[in-house]
Amino acid sequence: MRQKKLEKVMEEEGLKDEEKRLRRSAHARKETEFLRLKRTRLGLEDFESLKVIGRGAFGEVRLVQKKDTGHVYAMKILRKADMLEKEQVGHIRAERDILVEADSLWVVKMFYSFQDKLNLYLIMEFLPGGDMMTLLMKKDTLTEEETQFYAAETVLAIDSIHQLGFIHRDIKPDNLLLDSKGHVKLSDFGLCTGLKKAHRTEFYRNLNHSLPSDFTFQNMNSKRKAETWKRNRRQLAFSTVGTPDYIAPEVFMQTGYNKLCDWWSLGVIMYEMLIGYPPFCSETPQETYKKVMNWKETLTFPPEVPISERAKDLILRFCCEWEHRIGAPGVEEIKSNSFFEGVDWEHIRERPAAISIEIKSIDDTSNFDEFPESDILKPTVATSNHPDTDYKNKDWVFINYTYKRFEGLTARGAIPSYMKAAK
Numbered sequence: 550m551r552q553k554k555l556e557k558v559m560e561e562e563g564l565k566d567e568e569k570r571l572r573r574s575a576h577a578r579k580e581t582e583f584l585r586l587k588r589t590r591l592g593l594e595d596f597e598s599l600k601v602i603g604r605g606a607f608g609e610v611r612l613v614q615k616k617d618t619g620h621v622y623a624m625k626i627l628r629k630a631d632m633l634e635k636e637q638v639g640h641i642r643a644e645r646d647i648l649v650e651a652d653s654l655w656v657v658k659m660f661y662s663f664q665d666k667l668n669l670y671l672i673m674e675f676l677p678g679g680d681m682m683t684l685l686m687k688k689d690t691l692t693e694e695e696t697q698f699y700a701a702e703t704v705l706a707i708d709s710i711h712q713l714g715f716i717h718r719d720i721k722p723d724n725l726l727l728d729s730k731g732h733v734k735l736s737d738f739g740l741c742t743g744l745k746k747a748h749r750t751e752f753y754r755n756l757n758h759s760l761p762s763d764f765t766f767q768n769m770n771s772k773r774k775a776e777t778w779k780r781n782r783r784q785l786a787f788s789t790v791g792t793p794d795y796i797a798p799e800v801f802m803q804t805g806y807n808k809l810c811d812w813w814s815l816g817v818i819m820y821e822m823l824i825g826y827p828p829f830c831s832e833t834p835q836e837t838y839k840k841v842m843n844w845k846e847t848l849t850f851p852p853e854v855p856i857s858e859r860a861k862d863l864i865l866r867f868c869c870e871w872e873h874r875i876g877a878p879g880v881e882e883i884k885s886n887s888f889f890e891g892v893d894w895e896h897i898r899e900r901p902a903a904i905s906i907e908i909k910s911i912d913d914t915s916n917f918d919e920f921p922e923s924d925i926l927k928p929t930v931a932t933s934n935h936p937d938t939d940y941k942n943k944d945w946v947f948i949n950y951t952y953k954r955f956e957g958l959t960a961r962g963a964i965p966s967y968m969k970a971a972k
Contacts, residue, residue, distance in 0.1 A: 552576070591663050593670070596624060599912055601920040607631050608668075609920070612675060612912060621911050622660065625671040632669070648673075650713055654898060655706035657726055657736040676734060678727025678906040679916030681818070685722055689775065691822040691903075693860055698903035699725070700819050701892045702733035707815065708880045710735065711808045720814035721795040722821070727916070731902025771851040775825030777832075793838045794827040799871050801842060812876045812883070816867025823856050828868070844868060863888040 555576050559569050596613040599621075603610035608627040615622065648659035648671070661672040681699065685691075691699070703725060710717055717724075717735070724737040769777065797813035799806040821827045828848050829840035840847040848868055850861060863886055866875040876883045884894055893900065906916065 591661055593665060596622075596672075598624070600914055601922060602914055602917040604920050612914060613672075614912070621675050623673045623675040625673060627669045627671075629664070629666075629668060653709040655702075655709040655733070655735055657734045673736075675912075676726040676728045677908050677911075677913050677916060678729060678731055680727065681722035681725035681733075683916060683918070684727070684904065685821060690825045690854075693823065693857060695903040696819060696822040696860070697889060697892065698897075699733060699822065700815065701889055701894070701897060703735075703815055703818070704880065704883055704889075705894070705897070706733055706735040707811050711811070711880075716806075716808045717811050717814075718796070718800060720811050720818070721792070722818060725818075727902075727906060729906060729908045731904055731906040732898050771825060771854050774830065793834055793841060794829055796841065797871070798842050798844060801838065806871065809871045809874045809877060812867050812874055813871075816864045819860070819867070820864050823860060824851065824854050859886075859888045 555572065559572055564572065595617070596615055599612040599614055601609055602612050602623065608625065608631070611624045611626065613622050613624040614620070648656070648662075657676065658674045659671055660674070661670075663670050663672075703720075706725075707717065707720065719737065720735075724735060726734045726736050728734055793801070795814040795817045797806065797810035800810050817827050817829070829837050829844070831837045831840060848865075850856060863875070866886070871877075875886065883889075884892075909915070
């Protein structure tokens with residue numbers, strides 16, 4: 550398979566026979582190394598932890614350096630006990646599977662996955678630009694030109710996973726990562742659904758218990774709404790329930806949905822980029838849920854915030870009944886919308902990003918929040934109270950979690966001096 554891919558690439562590049570021979574020879578050496586290193590057991594001891602760069606309800610993300618090569622990665626750590634207790638096994642299996650299948654510029658790349666008695670580990674490419682949530686919190690609003698750029702790249706990112714047969718279901722600013730040049734990559738596929746039964750878990754059932762309406766938030770002007778939203782936003786990202794602001798109503802109804810639910814989410818994100826907060830934001834997830842379900846009454850545009858008719862029209866075509874939603878006939882309908890006039894879809898990733906990212910070194914974390922160290926790598930009281938046999942009995946659900954990417958494997962050796970200097 551990889552050999553065929555190489556031959557096809559060389560043919561497309563029009564290489565001479567000698568160049569082809571050298572390329573084949575290098576590929577053969579890499580295949581040999583791949584087979585040798587595939588048998589090598591990868592573990593936590595192979596990585597040096599540099600800094601915590603993210604924390605969520607079920608784990609955290611650390612910037613790490615692989616000791617033998619000096620390569621820098623983002624290590625996602627998920628505690629097994631939490632995964633079992635909170636019924637998240639289907640979700641993390643889905644994430645691991647789609648990251649193995651996806652080989653796209655629009656999806657964050659996973660190089661390795663492994664496990665030990667306590668945790669599951671995903672070793673991903675480190676994207677130093679941070680995420681869209683952080684960018685939106687730094688700015689009041691984005692211009693329509695900036696919104697057009699990020700929305701267009703998100704269209705291509707979403708379409709890339711749809712082509713694999715997956716529905717993301719959890720498109721939100723937190724999951725739109727930015728690379729070193731400021732371009733979008735999609736991440737966090739924990740709620741992603743495909744055709745596999747192992748990926749299905751009822752996740753939003755706790756949101757059906759509605760709380761009384763919150764009139765305080767409703768009566769705020771757009772400026773105060775934006776300030777309140779940004780103040781509470783980070784806390785929502787860390788909660789186990791999360792925020793339902795970006796989720797399509799048909800997903801909550803649990804009567805069936807399709808990939809069009811991801812386009813609804815993009816409409817909500819566009820609204821937030823241009824207005825400063827999402828259309829259904831409230832002080833509680835339960836109240837937000839009610840607003841999403843009553844979107845025909847609650848989806849309004851504040852008169853004091855200027856927004857073009859074509860931007861408003863596209864948002865309303867994303868946020869509508871799924872059978873009338875833009876993108877139903879295919880992604881080309883979205884690409885040809887007047888809001889995206891002038892977008893060079895073929896070369897957008899090669900062009901400068903709408904907002905440039907300043908990166909000082911390979912391990913620059915200035916675009917991430919500061920997090921205190923945690924004890925996620927140590928046994929908790931809960932795990933120490935359970936005998937090993939208890940976890941061994943349940944550990945079968947994590948079978949075949951280990952993975953190594955061909956492109957990620959490198960021979961052992963010293964950390965290059967230039968890597969040390971950059972730290």
